[in-house]
Amino acid sequence: MRIERFEKHPGVRVAFSGRAEGNQASHTGLEPGEVAAARAALAGRHGLGPLRGAFMSQVHSATVATAPAPGAAVPEADALLDAEGGLAPVVLTADCVPVAIAGSVGKRTVLAVAHAGRPGLLGGVLEATLEALREQGASELEAGIGPAVCGACYEVPEAMRAEAEASLPGISSVTSWGTPALDLPGASAALLERAGVLVHSSHACTLEDRAWFSYRGGDKAPRNATLLWVGDDREPASSPRRGEEPIKEEAK
Ligand SMILES: [Zn+2]
Secondary structure, eight states: OEEEEOSSOTTEEEEEEOGGGOOOOSSSSSOHHHHHHHHHHHHHHTTOOSOOEEOOBOOSOOOEEEOOOTTSOOOBOSEEEESSSOSEEEEEESSSEEEEEEEEETTEEEEEEEEEOHHHHHHTHHHHHHHHHHHTTOEEEEEEEOOBOOTTTOBOOHHHHHHHHHHSTTOEEEOTTSSEEEOHHHHHHHHHHHTTOEEEEOOOBTTTOTTSOOTTTTOSSOOEEEEEEEOOTTSOOOOOOTTOOOOEEOOO
């Protein structure tokens, strides 16, 4: 687990849970009790208290939904918007890119999370999320990009790379072993920066670092969780675990 603060929004926290916190997904065939225990541990373990987690049923779309209150129906969507900042929207991933965004409307904080896998990213999920935030009047947008499979590891067929590059220039990459690849976290960061968002990238690769669940690395069911919430700005962020770099601003 890594907990980071945002710069422009000092009360906003983003947490990235990984293998140590256990599976956070209930849709992938594990025992519900096991998932519930991991979710409770995730909230309680680092003194997060009774976070009002808001989940979605992710389908690789570009659909943005209103973050559901606890107990409300879970929407089918790939981005959640919390216009009041009272919930903790959650995105679940295991190689896809988790994106957490905060913005200001006057003194109010608006939160959004997005699930940017290849189909969602190419389908415009991040643009749709930014549009939903701006419809709320949100400015001072700031984003955290969590652990995802990197551009040196995400191998794809050449035709898929060419198609993706035509749709989102700059996404094409090459694996460390010299074959066609896509750079989803890099393309996500570049897209957000072009839209004027201050971006912090974790630069953590789920396939290379066993601290995170990775679908391509064999974790077919479990998922990492990225949570975003408005905390108390007197709380310190946690120290990075040994071997992990703190979240940094993306190199320009
Ligand atoms: Zn990698």
